[in-house]
Amino acid sequence: MGVLGAGTGHQFFVTGDPLILASQIAIGLTILGIVGGLTYFKKWRWLWTEWLTTVDHKRIGILYILAGVLMFFRGGVDGLMMRLQTSRPEMEFLNSQHYNEIFTTHGIVMILFAAMPLLIGIMNVVLPLQLGARDVAFPWLNALSFWLFFVGAMLFNISFVIGGSPDAGWTSYFPLAGKEFTPGIGNNYYAVALQIAGIGTLATGINFIVTVLKMRAPGMTLMKMPMFAWTSFITSIIIVAAFPIFTVALLLMTMDRLFGTHFFTVAAGGEPMLWLNLFWLWGHPEVYIVALPAFGMFSEVISTYSRKNLYGYSTMVWSIITIAFLSMIVWVHHFYTMGSGPAVNSFFSITTMLIAVPTGVKIFNWLFTMRKGRIKFTTSMLWALAFIPCFTIGGVTGVMLAMAAADYQYHNTMFLVAHFHYVLIPGVVFAVFAGLYYWWPKMFGFTLNERIGKWHFWLFVIGFNMTFMPMFFVGLDGMSRRMYTYSAGLGWENPLMFSFIGSLVLAAGFAAMVYNIYWSFRYAKRGVDHDPWDARTLEWATASPVQAYNFAKIPEVKSTEAFWDMKKEGTHTLKESEIEKIHLPSNSGVPFLLSVAIGIVGFFLVFEWFIPAAIAAVLIIVGLIVRSFDYDEGFYVSVDEITKTEKKWRGDL
Amino acid sequence: MAGKVDTSLPLEYQTHQDRMNILGFWVFLGAEIVLFATLFASYFILVDRTAGGPSGADIFHLKEVLINTFLLLTSSFTAGLMIREMRNHNLKGMLILFGITLLLGLGFLSVEIYEFTIFVDKGAAIGTSAFTSALFTLLGTHGAHVSLGIGWGILIMIQLVKRGLTPTTARKTFIFSLYWHFLDVVWIFIFTFVYLKGMVM
Ligand code: HEM
Ligand SMILES: [Cu+2]
Numbered sequence: 001m002g003v004l005g006a007g008t009g010h011q012f013f014v015t016g017d018p019l020i021l022a023s024q025i026a027i028g029l030t031i032l033g034i035v036g037g038l039t040y041f042k043k044w045r046w047l048w049t050e051w052l053t054t055v056d057h058k059r060i061g062i063l064y065i066l067a068g069v070l071m072f073f074r075g076g077v078d079g080l081m082m083r084l085q086t087s088r089p090e091m092e093f094l095n096s097q098h099y100n101e102i103f104t105t106h107g108i109v110m111i112l113f114a115a116m117p118l119l120i121g122i123m124n125v126v127l128p129l130q131l132g133a134r135d136v137a138f139p140w141l142n143a144l145s146f147w148l149f150f151v152g153a154m155l156f157n158i159s160f161v162i163g164g165s166p167d168a169g170w171t172s173y174f175p176l177a178g179k180e181f182t183p184g185i186g187n188n189y190y191a192v193a194l195q196i197a198g199i200g201t202l203a204t205g206i207n208f209i210v211t212v213l214k215m216r217a218p219g220m221t222l223m224k225m226p227m228f229a230w231t232s233f234i235t236s237i238i239i240v241a242a243f244p245i246f247t248v249a250l251l252l253m254t255m256d257r258l259f260g261t262h263f264f265t266v267a268a269g270g271e272p273m274l275w276l277n278l279f280w281l282w283g284h285p286e287v288y289i290v291a292l293p294a295f296g297m298f299s300e301v302i303s304t305y306s307r308k309n310l311y312g313y314s315t316m317v318w319s320i321i322t323i324a325f326l327s328m329i330v331w332v333h334h335f336y337t338m339g340s341g342p343a344v345n346s347f348f349s350i351t352t353m354l355i356a357v358p359t360g361v362k363i364f365n366w367l368f369t370m371r372k373g374r375i376k377f378t379t380s381m382l383w384a385l386a387f388i389p390c391f392t393i394g395g396v397t398g399v400m401l402a403m404a405a406a407d408y409q410y411h412n413t414m415f416l417v418a419h420f421h422y423v424l425i426p427g428v429v430f431a432v433f434a435g436l437y438y439w440w441p442k443m444f445g446f447t448l449n450e451r452i453g454k455w456h457f458w459l460f461v462i463g464f465n466m467t468f469m470p471m472f473f474v475g476l477d478g479m480s481r482r483m484y485t486y487s488a489g490l491g492w493e494n495p496l497m498f499s500f501i502g503s504l505v506l507a508a509g510f511a512a513m514v515y516n517i518y519w520s521f522r523y524a525k526r527g528v529d530h531d532p533w534d535a536r537t538l539e540w541a542t543a544s545p546v547q548a549y550n551f552a553k554i555p556e557v558k559s560t561e562a563f564w565d566m567k568k569e570g571t572h573t574l575k576e577s578e579i580e581k582i583h584l585p586s587n588s589g590v591p592f593l594l595s596v597a598i599g600i601v602g603f604f605l606v607f608e609w610f611i612p613a614a615i616a617a618v619l620i621i622v623g624l625i626v627r628s629f630d631y632d633e634g635f636y637v638s639v640d641e642i643t644k645t646e647k648k649w650r651g652d653l
Numbered sequence: 654m655a656g657k658v659d660t661s662l663p664l665e666y667q668t669h670q671d672r673m674n675i676l677g678f679w680v681f682l683g684a685e686i687v688l689f690a691t692l693f694a695s696y697f698i699l700v701d702r703t704a705g706g707p708s709g710a711d712i713f714h715l716k717e718v719l720i721n722t723f724l725l726l727t728s729s730f731t732a733g734l735m736i737r738e739m740r741n742h743n744l745k746g747m748l749i750l751f752g753i754t755l756l757l758g759l760g761f762l763s764v765e766i767y768e769f770t771i772f773v774d775k776g777a778a779i780g781t782s783a784f785t786s787a788l789f790t791l792l793g794t795h796g797a798h799v800s801l802g803i804g805w806g807i808l809i810m811i812q813l814v815k816r817g818l819t820p821t822t823a824r825k826t827f828i829f830s831l832y833w834h835f836l837d838v839v840w841i842f843i844f845t846f847v848y849l850k851g852m853v854m
Contacts, residue, residue, distance in 0.1 A: 269704040
């Protein structure tokens, strides 16, 4: 292996592996392609003014979604490589080190850089609209959140070509993740990149809490908020309660790896179990941070396409609140086997099983919403329907895992891997797909193709079950998690081969989605109605795609289904005399530049180049000073312009 | 959004955006509470793990700690007076108190750095044991917050001088004062549960 650059024992450019070489070439070509394309079509200015400096929540949402889809691809390739590697005994496609790196990055990329941005992206687009608001509470901070997340994600992603990937699992347990056992810089990437992205997420949580508390349209009491807004709100609260724990855990990890402290080492009194506790004190709530907004999306989709209001609204609200509370007191179920003792294990066993109760309530509410409904089987609705049985399998196996005594059998086997994929994929990924098909016209003004959508749906759902169902059985049969190879004759070959084929079907489903997006951008009919699904909540009361100012006139709300009422009463109209000028915030390049500066400092820290890091930190300080002195008060959209825009989609006023 | 000032409300609560900023800052302080609580919890878990190195009783010195406590508590008090002057629309008094607050903060930081050198002299560096790691990290995080607060405060003072007392500068000053009081509360916990407990036990 060639060593270029840094002399501390690791190489700067990772070389010597043909797979990585191929990715390096691909990355190089992609960058060339993007830079060349932007220059050729003279789009730099457009990129800067429309996207890099935007503070519009809808655009920020689209940026999040775009990044999420990209990261889903990256994580998916990791997943395919793992399945290929275990498809036959004694396979030599990946060596053990490479396998370690891939399951580590796969887990992190999927949860933090794919699921989170996809959900936060949709929340960004939809939440202010559902509240009848013109924006989020802090548009500038919102842009900063996105760019911090994005810079963190990119920093993490370059690890495999520059310096080497983290390789201690997405949970990065100590002492393995410490300097002593992983002296390279891979796990520095983990500590630094996740910190940057995590701070962005924390800021989003604060932003959305204030948005919900202070920006609801007149008349919208909390108990009249749409369900997706409720779940976004509770998710934001969990973010603010849980992410600071992760911030500290990563800080302590950074101190241990970079500055020679002894928080988690075995030597000098450190305590590896402290890491496990801190990690899962954040990590378990994190599961609900991604699951709750997804539940909210299903609620909207199921009620719209069943053409009924949501059954049991207030029990839904209370079950989310209960889940949020319980999610904070179950973390020990991730390490029953690590000697906590029977009393502690029993406590956490019971709290874990209790979560099944409010979750079950929600499932029944969805079923009752559909009961006697006139169901329309659109692609979105199909995702919601498939979610229910698949997620139930995940939930039931979860209760099996919750039994501490039994967990000594399943702990860290493929059974666990199957379980959490059966929760995360239906509970998050299906929901994101349902949400994308549902809200796509709001973002872009056209619908995704339903026929390709059905291909996407069937390939993905069948592929998902084929991939993960066999893992339950090999897991019970003793195959442990994170095993990179095994000998023939254990009886695992056939299920694992089947699982690999399933993952190819799954990948085909993803490809169908990408093709659908491409096809629809080129050919779908434009100028779709502002309310194509005959929906019930406020986001459908305004144009598709939504104008910069969201609502020409802030709606008045009387019930949970504000827009449905307006349609019945014919009050969602606008009179020309009602139009007033609207205030909007100005674009700003500071969030982007500040995040890039933070990314540069992060990069130097990863390599433990402290002097360059200190110098680059000056850029961050400059950014903060610029922000502090920024008194830009935004601008007004004139009555004329609003009138013109509104006439365009409403016809006459 | 400049405009008329509504005298029934404090200056910093004039616009909807101002009110949201203040609420947002309260939520942020909620996150800060979780952050410091986690640091304290880690400290308590590691406090007895001195790995043969010095313990709290060996290195803590009442004199520096009392000076520091006095400096920070006084600065919180002057920050409170500063907000009172703000309510009285007395810009000059406000600036003086703001300056005193920041100087006291600076004094606190200097003593803290001096104290750190004493710790190191007594053989308790950050990497000595799990205990010293937790100690320096907890104190250091608080100290970093104080440093940030001083820099931030200077920026706000410049704006007060340049722009006078407006709803916006008032809101910024008010939020700064919330932050400053919060740091004081954290210090009281550090004083009690790190120093006093460490010296007595
Ligand atoms: C493209 C489809 C996917 C495939 C083929 C796949 C495959 C796998 C495999 C084989 C493992 C186990 C690695 C091992 O322990 O040996 C794994 C682990 C994991 N997966 Fe997936 N996965 C997919 C999608 C997802 C999604 C969508 C998420 C989350 C939203 C996710 C989250 C995780 C996590 C957290 C781990 C644990 C990593 C670790 O052990 O540290 N996966 N995946
Ligand atoms: Cu858990």
